[in-house]
Amino acid sequence: MSSQVKAFGFGMPWESLYGYSQAVQVGETVYVSGQLSHDRNGDFVGAGDFELQVRTTLENLDLVLRQFGAERSQIVETTVLVRNLRENFEAAARLHADYFGEHRPTSTVMGISDLALPDQLVEIGALVRLDVKP
Known part of the structure; x- marks a missing residue:
């Protein structure tokens, strides 16, 4: 039996x-592309403000989840790409934990040298x- 996409x-x-x-749903799995900090018009939000970027990125993740009738507690894995990881890891970890509350998905955090947008x-x-x- 084939799955709907x-x-x-x-x-x-x-x-x-x-x-x-x-995001793409195949069967009961939703694969969510890397979300970033932008508003509904596509304008980048939070240049130079790591915490604002994380919060806005997670808000965008919530918007994607809603399109599939999903909740945060149904996220089983996250991949977090961070520029300046040593400088930003503590804030990233705290905001990730706050976002999920008691739920604990698997997570891979990677420090990288660059992302798609200059201030991202x-x-x-x-x-x-x-x-x-849920």
Whole structure:
């Protein structure tokens, strides 16, 4: 039996330019592309402010989850890409823990030298299982 595929995008210009979806559902699994700190118009938010970028990125992750009827507690894995990891790790860890509360998904945090946008300091992707009870 084949699975249905459902894709979601915010309608941002870079989705067409790069040729990707913000998230794709295959069966009971949702693969969420790396989210970043932007508003509904696609304008970057939080240049120079790591914590604001993380909060806005996680808000965008919430918007993606809602498109699939999912909740944070159904996230089973995150991938967190951070520029200047040594400088930003403590804040990244605290904000990640605050976002999830008692829920503990697996997580890979990687320090990287660059991201897609010049002022971008963080990007967060996720793997979601819809068959996990919230």
